[in-house]
Amino acid sequence: MQNKILSHDQIQHKVRRIAYQIYEANVTEKEIIIAGIDGGGLNFAKKIQRVLKDITEAEIVLCKVSMNKENPLESGVQTSVSEVDYANKSIVLVDDVLNSGTTLIYGVHHFLKTPLKQLKTAVLVNRNHKKYPVKADYKGISLSTSLQEHIEVEFKSKNDSVYLA
Numbered sequence: 021m022q023n024k025i026l027s028h029d030q031i032q033h034k035v036r037r038i039a040y041q042i043y044e045a046n047v048t049e050k051e052i053i054i055a056g057i058d059g060g061g062l063n064f065a066k067k068i069q070r071v072l073k074d075i076t077e078a079e080i081v082l083c084k085v086s087m088n089k090e091n092p093l094e095s096g097v098q099t100s101v102s103e104v105d106y107a108n109k110s111i112v113l114v115d116d117v118l119n120s121g122t123t124l125i126y127g128v129h130h131f132l133k134t135p136l137k138q139l140k141t142a143v144l145v146n147r148n149h150k151k152y153p154v155k156a157d158y159k160g161i162s163l164s165t166s167l168q169e170h171i172e173v174e175f176k177s178k179n180d181s182v183y184l185a
Contacts, residue, residue, distance in 0.1 A: 022172070026161065026182035031144070034160035035064070038142055039071035041158050045140065046078065046110050053101060053111040055083040055131070057123050060116030063175040064144050068114060081105075085113070085130070089123050097130035106131070110138040112158070116173040118143040121152035128154060145171050145182060 026034070046052050052072065056065025062084055072080045081101060088095035099106075113127045124141055131139055142158035147165055165171070165184065172183045 022183040022185045024181055025145075025163070025171075025184050026180075028178065028180045031160070031180040031182065032067075034144065035067045036071050038158045038160065039068050039075065042068065042112055042140070042142070043072060043076050046076075046138070049078050049110050049137075051079045051081060051109055052076075053081045053083050053106050053109050055085050055099065055101075055106075055111055055113045055127070057113070057115045057127055058084055058086045059089075060144075060173045060175065061085070061114050061123075064116045064142075064173075065114040067175075068112075068142065083111075085127050087123065087126060092123060092126035097126055099130070103134050106136070107134050108137055110140075111136055112140045112142050114142045116143065117145045117147060117171045118154075118156050118159070119147050119149055119171075121150040121154040124156075125152040125154045144173060147171060 054065045054069045056062035069080050084100040086098045140157040143156040144160040146156050146159040146162040170185045
């Protein structure tokens with residue numbers, strides 16, 4: 021059985037709020053890199069990017085972050101924006117759900133190999149089951165769930181939703 025946790029309108033509100041928080045933390049920046057982890061994180065990042073483009077003059081660059089989520093150490097992390105292009109910039113690493121923190125910590129580790137102005141993280145759902153010392157600087161909702169429960173995020177045109185299964 022699935023319980024809807026967030027409706028389309030609630031998700032849009034959270035995207036907008038997170039975008040404004042990112043803008044406030046980067047108000048003097050000329051360029052902000054929004055790095056979405058491939059899958060739900062990239063879809064969430066695109067939504068944040070759209071709102072940021074409406075509220076700031078800064079250039080908002082979308083970066084796709086790819087890795088094998090089951091074994092990120094083996095596959096490594098690849099980005100669609102080169103290291104030279106994000107060096108000394110402000111980056112927000114985005115994922116849809118923060119479960120154990122594995123994908124977020126490997127993403128953070130990848131970016132920290134390069135000097136940056138600032139690195140923050142954003143998630144739509146924070147589950148509080150971390151096995152790594154990583155936190156979401158910007159989060160849509162925090163849930164205390166059991167390890168057996170599963171969060172499912174659906175990004176569909178005009179029908180985004182988050183379910184607890």
